[in-house]
Amino acid sequence: MPLLELVDTTIAYGRIEAVHGISITVDEGELVTLIGANGAGKTTTMRAISGIRPVSKGAILFDGVDITRMKAHLRVLEGIVQAPEGRGIFPGMTVMENLEMGAYARKFASKAEHRETVDRVFDLFPRLAERRTQTGGTMSGGEQQMLAIGRALMARPRLLLLDEPSMGLAPMVIQQIFRIIAEINAQGTTVLLVEQNAQQALSRSDRAYVLETGEIVRTGGGRELLADASIKEAYLGVA
Amino acid sequence: MSTTTPATPPSLPPAGRTATKDRPHGGVGDRFRLWWDALARPTQWLVGVPFLLFMAAVPLLNIPVLTTQGTDFGGVMAQFGMIALIAIGLNVVVGQAGLLDLGYVGFYAIGAYTVAILTSPDSPWNQTGDGMWLSREWAWLAALPVAVAITAISGLILGSPTLRLRGDYLAIVTLGFGEIVRLLADNLDELTGGGQGLRGVAYPRAGVTEDLPSGVFSAGNASGAVNSGVWWYWVSLVFIVVTLLFVGNLERSRVGRAWVAIREDEDAAEIMGVPTFRFKLWAFIIGASIGGAAGALYAGQVQFVIPTNFNIINSVLFLCAVVLGGQGNKLGVILGAFIVVYVPNFFLGRQTLFGIPIDGDEIASYKYLFFGIALVVLMIFRPQGIIPARQKLLTYGRELYVAARRSAARAAGRAPGRTEAAATTSGKESS
Numbered sequence: 001m002p003l004l005e006l007v008d009t010t011i012a013y014g015r016i017e018a019v020h021g022i023s024i025t026v027d028e029g030e031l032v033t034l035i036g037a038n039g040a041g042k043t044t045t046m047r048a049i050s051g052i053r054p055v056s057k058g059a060i061l062f063d064g065v066d067i068t069r070m071k072a073h074l075r076v077l078e079g080i081v082q083a084p085e086g087r088g089i090f091p092g093m094t095v096m097e098n099l100e101m102g103a104y105a106r107k108f109a110s111k112a113e114h115r116e117t118v119d120r121v122f123d124l125f126p127r128l129a130e131r132r133t134q135t136g137g138t139m140s141g142g143e144q145q146m147l148a149i150g151r152a153l154m155a156r157p158r159l160l161l162l163d164e165p166s167m168g169l170a171p172m173v174i175q176q177i178f179r180i181i182a183e184i185n186a187q188g189t190t191v192l193l194v195e196q197n198a199q200q201a202l203s204r205s206d207r208a209y210v211l212e213t214g215e216i217v218r219t220g221g222g223r224e225l226l227a228d229a230s231i232k233e234a235y236l237g238v239a
Numbered sequence: 240m241s242t243t244t245p246a247t248p249p250s251l252p253p254a255g256r257t258a259t260k261d262r263p264h265g266g267v268g269d270r271f272r273l274w275w276d277a278l279a280r281p282t283q284w285l286v287g288v289p290f291l292l293f294m295a296a297v298p299l300l301n302i303p304v305l306t307t308q309g310t311d312f313g314g315v316m317a318q319f320g321m322i323a324l325i326a327i328g329l330n331v332v333v334g335q336a337g338l339l340d341l342g343y344v345g346f347y348a349i350g351a352y353t354v355a356i357l358t359s360p361d362s363p364w365n366q367t368g369d370g371m372w373l374s375r376e377w378a379w380l381a382a383l384p385v386a387v388a389i390t391a392i393s394g395l396i397l398g399s400p401t402l403r404l405r406g407d408y409l410a411i412v413t414l415g416f417g418e419i420v421r422l423l424a425d426n427l428d429e430l431t432g433g434g435q436g437l438r439g440v441a442y443p444r445a446g447v448t449e450d451l452p453s454g455v456f457s458a459g460n461a462s463g464a465v466n467s468g469v470w471w472y473w474v475s476l477v478f479i480v481v482t483l484l485f486v487g488n489l490e491r492s493r494v495g496r497a498w499v500a501i502r503e504d505e506d507a508a509e510i511m512g513v514p515t516f517r518f519k520l521w522a523f524i525i526g527a528s529i530g531g532a533a534g535a536l537y538a539g540q541v542q543f544v545i546p547t548n549f550n551i552i553n554s555v556l557f558l559c560a561v562v563l564g565g566q567g568n569k570l571g572v573i574l575g576a577f578i579v580v581y582v583p584n585f586f587l588g589r590q591t592l593f594g595i596p597i598d599g600d601e602i603a604s605y606k607y608l609f610f611g612i613a614l615v616v617l618m619i620f621r622p623q624g625i626i627p628a629r630q631k632l633l634t635y636g637r638e639l640y641v642a643a644r645r646s647a648a649r650a651a652g653r654a655p656g657r658t659e660a661a662a663t664t665s666g667k668e669s670s
Contacts, residue, residue: 050510051509051510052506052509052510071514072509072510073509073510073511073512073513073514073515076510076511076512077512081510082510084506084507084510088504088506088507089504089507090499090500090503090504090507091503091504092499092503093499093500093503100496101496101500101508101511101513102511104493104496104497104500104511104512104513105511105512105513106512151511155511155512
């Protein structure tokens with residue numbers, strides 16, 4: 001049974017359909033990427049999975065349970081946690097306060113468990129440890145992205161949704177972020193990634209879906225798609 | 240404090256970084272906030288209680304510069320107490336949860352009218368008098384919880400459909416709500432007396448003596464140092480202290496953290512597992528009931544309610560107090576309320592200021608113009624208000640302030656290009 005399953009899901013803004021009946025599955029432990037150009041419906045799909053955007057047709061199953069109508073904040077308890085697009089950190093809160101907000105819905109059994117969670121985030125992002133008393137809004141783009149991912153990890157997600165973590169970042173930082181994402185996945189967290197940076201995303205993904213104007217046009221292994229001529233042309237700028 | 244404890248004690252930030260980056264504008268307000276927030280709880284009480292007693296004594300001390308000339312100072316302080324209570328309530332909605340409510344006067348009106356309808360002899364639902372439930376002596380006190388409950392319910396009724404809206408849309412709908420309440424009061428003649436209003440609202444009959452047959456809270460107690468205005472001011476101080484303790488505890492709880500998260504980014508809060516709608520509704524209900532309590536105070540004090548006292552301009556004035564003082568900061572909004580109430584009354588009837596002849600009445604009548612200018616200037620130079628908020632949210636709380644203060648002091652001491660004397664002074668200030 002897949003961990004996440006979108007069954008023929010349609011998402012609309014008013015009367016305009018942004019996503020037309022797509023089906024996606026993500027298995028436990030996988031790193032799956034959704035690539036596509038601007039306006040393809042990637043972020044819309046992510047928002048529907050995390051519950052901020054209602055689904056107009058179809059269903060979303062998580063761990064076999066229908067969560068199509070479940071409220072966003074309850075999905076967090078189930079283990080679906082998103083690091084939103086444009087980072088979406090709390091700009092007026094310090095790094096530490098942001099991380100604590102990430103664990104808002106989570107009950108820690110002991111202080112030790114809390115400490116372990118924080119330590120794990122700081123291991124992955126030593127930069128955040130250095131800046132723990134700095135306010136989020138005053139940090140650089142790369143640091144904010146790290147904070148957004150770190151904050152999502154505080155909730156101990158079963159499925160981590162990452163919406164364009166590379167957006168607006170320098171190539172060096174992008175590489176670093178993707179290395180960390182792969183590491184998070186290797187430590188056992190299932191990751192669904194939305195990206196425009198096809199090179200980085202596909203080379204690290206188990207599988208990928210290509211979204212075009214609200215429909216899935218291709219699917220396959222990450223490396224396999226990376227080698228595909230039409231993908232190369234459309235997303236990597238290689239003729 | 241929060242349920243979780245920090246993994247490690249907060250590491251001191253590199254000198255100057257937190258202090259300078261967190262505070263785009265320095266100033267007296269910031270320094271005051273930093274000083275206050277870094278105090279231990281018992282020390283805060285130790286400073287706060289004498290200050291509160293001083294504030295309570297202000298109308299009796301007759302401080303020459305402070306006392307108003309053209310109008311009774313006790314009455315001004317009573318008005319200040321009421322607006323301060325309103326500002327604290329509105330601050331929960333606007334400052335804490337970040338929901339722009341332009342119709343807050345509606346809750347104030349509902350609180351005032353509830354008391355009036357239950358206790359005014361003009362009202363068909365009057366519960367006082369012979370053979371009725373309430374005695375004239377205690378009717379006000381009995382009607383107070385009813386007023387609070389009814390405004391809380393009206394907050395729930397207004398909030399449930401409208402809190403699905405955001406930003407400007409919410410502001411417009413609440414603006415409409417404020418007007419609807421006033422128009423209802425104006426047009427439900429049979430119940431509210433329409434434009435005639437309701438007279439003879441009950442007030443507490445306390446301190447009855449031969450000189451004061453109807454007690455110290457009666458409008459008849461108009462002469463002397465301790466007139467009815469002063470008594471009502473003291474009552475509102477009690478309300479303010481109780482409300483501050485209640486709201487302060489909420490702020491430091493999970494509810495307060497949720498409000499701040501919602502204010503900063505509602506979607507992000509929701510996907511962190513915060514039930515945003517429920518917490519927004521709570522902010523609305525709590526804010527409404529505080530406004531209702533203030534309305535009940537008002538009705539008791541003036542013993543007369545008419546719709547024109549609940550114009551939309553009052554909503555703007557309340558908001559002005561919150562924004563001037565510093566959204567999200569309880570002490571700031573009280574200061575804002577003081578400015579909004581006191582400054583126009585200061586000019587009223589004053590013929591000279593520092594020896595310069597002025598027409599105080601004229602200046603006071605232009606108060607909305609001056610508040611408008613003040614707001615524009617504030618938005619340009621100090622958008623965070625006079626005493627801005629810096630949420631002490633989570634694990635570190637006070638320790639963070641202590642650290643920030645220490646590093647600020649160190650930065651001041653080390654700052655290059657300063658003379659030794661200047662460095663020592665700033666060091667002293669912050670120690």
